[in-house]
Amino acid sequence: MKTWRIDTPSQALVLASDGGIPAAVYWGPALPECDLNAIAAQAEVDVTGGMIDRLPPISLCPVEGDSLHMQPGLVAYRDGQALHPQFKLIDGNGQHFTVRDDALGLTLSFAFDAIGDVIEAQTVIKADDPITLHHLSAPVLPGPQSGDIRHFSGRWIGEFQAERSPWGPGVFKREARSGRSGHEHPPLALFCETGCTNTQGTAFGMHYGWPGGHAMSAEELPDGRRQIQWGHTTGSHGTGLQFETGRLVLSVSTTGLNGCATAFQRHIRDDVVTWPKPDTPRPVHYNCWEAIYFDHDLDTLKDIAKRAADLGAERFVLDDGWFGKRDDDTSSLGDWDIDPRKWPDGLTPIIEHVQRLGMTFGLWFEPEMVNLDSDLARAHPEWILGRVDQIEGRQQSVLDMANPDVRDHLFGKISAVLGSHDIDYVKWDHNRLLPTPDATQAHGTLELMARLRAAHPLVEIESCASGGGRIDTGILRQTQRVWLSDSNDALERLRIQHEVALLLPSVVTGSHVGPRKCHTSGRVMDIRFRAWVAAQRHLGFEMDPRELTEDEAEILRDVTSWWKDNRDWMCRADILRLDSNDDAVIAEQQLAEDGSRFVVFAGKATSGTQILPRPLRLTGLTSDATYRICLRNRGEAPGLSRAKPALKQGPVELSGEFLMRHGLTLPWSFPETMWVLEGELL
Template identity: 50%
Template sequence: MIKQWRLDTQNQSLVLSSLGNRLPCVIYWGDRLPSHESPDEMFEASKKDWGDNLIDLVPELSILPEQTANFAGQLGCKIRDLSGQLLSSSFVFSADKASNNSVTLIYKDKDLGLTYTATIDALIEDDVFALGAKIESINPVIMEWLSAPVIEVSLLSDEMVDYGGHWGGEFRKQTTPWVTGVHLRESRTGTTSHAHFSGLIIPSVGSSENAGSCYGFHYGWSGGHRMVAEQLQDGRKQIQFGHTENSELTPRTSFETAKLYITHSSDGIGGVGCNFRAFVSNSIVDLPKDSIRPVHYNCWEAIYFDHSIEELKEIVTLAADIGAERFVLDDGWFKSRNNAKSSLGDWFVDNQKYPEGLHPLIKHIHSTGMTFGLWFEPEMVSPDSDLFRSHPDWIMGEASQSLGRGQYVLDISIKKVQEYLFERIDSLLNEYPIEYIKWDHNRVLPYPDASQTRALYSLLGDLRGAHPGLEIESCSSGGGRIDYGILGHTQRVWLSDSNDALERLRIQHEAVLWLPTSVTGSHVGPKVCHTSGRELSISFRAWVAAQRHMGFEMDPRELSSEDKLILKSVTQWWKENRDWMMNANILRLPCIDKSVIAEIQMNSNGDHFVVFAGQNVASKLSSSAPLVLAGLESQSMYNISLLNKKEIKSLGKLQQGLMTKKLKLSGQYLMTKGLQLPKVFPANMMVIEGEKAA
């Protein structure tokens, strides 16, 4: 007997099929099928022939590959009983619950006392599927590994794209060819990690940036993940995502994965990005739909731990004059916090630096029209702190462990730790008008522990429940904790601790596939970058920040009068355009000249766009290559102009074209021939505006 289930979004179909009450397999995932497509015929068409002499059938690649099904690849779960014996499941169909946009499948192994539940939701408007798995046991068991429902992907791909990186250099694209065997990625730091972003892209052969079949995966979990991409000897390919292996540290009777979000697009990698960004904006992040994203000012790289009320007031006044709308007081405001080696955990305002509390500073901030935000690092504790001296038993791991940034990690799965942190933060939120928290996390965990992540989600949920208007930014030494799990509890991410605009240009270019502009913080850093030592122009720094949620993070007292005018001008432009840019359709624009990193942002009406084309390094060509645009209407005409021509530092000799004129060109021309860019020095941003002609 064959059992089959089909789910559809606006543009995709996902079909599962099961024979003889066995676990189902994904037999189709891709562009939406006709409504009259026969699942029975698809099942017949998907049967595989074989020619080896190993066993007398092709083992099924189910949503939970099992040893008992003679599956020779990576298994979907590893369970042990309390004696350490590995349990080899053999799940059999028990029940299902299906609707037009959801299916829940329940399978049981009565001999082992196990129940497996797979849930797949079709998020119709978002063009995304959300998959989750749960295993329940009559008796406590040890869960070493549990994958979300396993996806067999198209054989029509020869490579996969994922991301490595490091602190200050996140989102480094890695392309790996499919070969027989396993490609394994795992974050064991207890967070999403700088080095292992929990996303995967599988382009089909012949696809490109903005055309062709492409598949995307993201595991929405902040505690570290494990990804298995395996090609079997018969050519089939499976994708598994779950919590870091062995991160469930205690025997229990119930274990559940986070959600695995998947999407397919026939518009290439860019189409996958469009689907994921819209999904995050519409269904993950809790932001009022009519909220205006304020220009941030963060004081960290201006003052570090040297807090002086009078100096801060001076900085507040200057930041507001440039255009800042939210002032964030960073590290150094709390009891005895004069360097990175002390006081974490002692969340009381330092009465030496702030003898009247934060009230005088906040009053001045409000007088300029700005709102107020405050930095915390709640999950950490310094050995030199009152909290540690009172509760050394609250840390994760042994006291003899190596410190990270001079600090321990608090075990927030302990209820009393959660209660202490909630009380301290809640009391400050009640005493002061704080509308924003920058929530930092600056060291790795001594070992991966899923309960730590569940406790974090609980604490964040309690704080926002008590303060519904509170906005929280996820920062983990920059991009160490960016995923759809944390974004279910926060409203902004700090993409990287590097404010080097050249590095940011690359990071933003990759991260835009996964993150909408509205949640992606990007700040104008100091003239000399504190993480690279590189000196970059104010124009380039400002325009890179203007690509995302704009802010400043430098000492405004260092600005010359000319630099201040440029920064004010770019900030004003961003304010005038931010409403449509926060919901823009963004497509990356591959250029034959690899020295250019470019994207187009189009408004929802399709009648206005802006192209950001950043010269990343010196070109290998003596004359710049055309930049081919995307996403336009081929038969429409567009007025095109170079917005910031006066700021561009150029090698070029031609004083014609975009450098001097507004051009009127068809979408067909712009998407075929493209725009001839000026010949510019590295670290220049060309900002090109386009308007549909009447």
């Protein structure tokens, strides 16, 4: 028996092989130095009546023919015949493993890379002769023996809705088949032992870094063992000689969900994203979409830009409507030439204007899409993905990004615009579901993004897919920001931001102050709540600034100024979700990298069931240290908050132990309001 171990500060993975595909015999919290053979021996289980004579281990890629009677990790065909390989280990060094079936001409490789506090795992298959691949799993790992599965559902303007599912006999499966990471089933799940909360207990985090759709299955066998598989959307691979899974990102925590969350956040911020201007502070955005939609007028936009700059904006983004004959969403996608009707002198006049105001300029594209009413579709109908009679989405079709001619055309058009204008930011949208899952579509998109970034290395790209439909570490290897949701409803954003903090750091998470009346929900919300919710992440504005009263504008300036003063440390802070004993309160604590300061955002989503707020416990502090805490916006207390709790009077000084065991007593507040508390280590 050969054994290996892979370690990060918080987790350990022990692998063993008796000559075949290695198996994970332990995945869990960090282990001391120990006898790995003794651990491997614990994977040998008993047999009893009604079973086969020996249970083989659940390998990194279970294959049919091994008498496992479970979901296989490899389903492949050649010449219409199912393949049942018998792999033998030919190489293994503790990080990379290779197995081979000479008779079938198949080589399977597994890679494990410990990066910071996560492990990235990937499977690759190579064939001597072409195979048709139906399913290939990233390295298969065991599931915990107690607790439940935390995962997410969602929809347009309602992303990252938390779900909890129990383990049970059989297979729990989740699959995103829309051709994107997916609103419906984003590629993130946490497998929690009994008693796990945000701040305590054991959790196993898994994220599949692939922007083309995924399948996840969690299976409990009749013998009680559990396995977890992740891979591309079933049937999306096609036929070829080599295939690879996305990178499966693994984290383990004994400090609740937050331990997995901070490992993911730091990994994305420090190891996944490459920053065009790493020493430049994250700029405050202004996006003009919800102010003008398709109605572009230079003088109007100049006025809006001036008002946005006065509020504190540092980047002006011109959204949809600048190209082709784009007066609504029925035409011109694919025609990436500046519309001379709207912009007779090109985009230079608006770019120069916003630069004189001290802002940089960004531009919207939707490169993967095409309207049938476009010059491109008329010239190249063969470039459209899917059947001729397919149902369109948002009056648009999808370009075949696997076709190099399509990519060459798009590169030429987009690069010409970027190369002839001073543009430092691209909002890259993806508003249409694919007609059929196709992994080559995602590969083509990533290749185009990489090519554009090489040609324009100082341009930042935001991933937008009808909002949060394409959020994963695969797309973030080529982008630097995600548009979390098309909803600028602050109440909905409060919830979405709270949930996605299990994966994303604030530095990549775009959040904008929307209009007084939200365009997607119809809610009317106070500017204070809208501003503070946006200030939890990468701050921006997306409304018509002409609607603001002087009082509203002054409040927005104040919050924006606060965010600028704090953005450098907040962009590197850990986002820690707090366990609120009040169901009405959604709260988080952003803790500085060195632990010297923090900010708590406590949003009240609804009226509480009790009269007064319950104490809010903090987390991640030094028990015997003292912290000074002030209520940043105590002047926002309503008239019905009539008494004088300490935080309303001024700063308080309390021990870390008290703050984590008892918590802070907040003043009473109305629903749809936010308390902001600043803390510093004394």
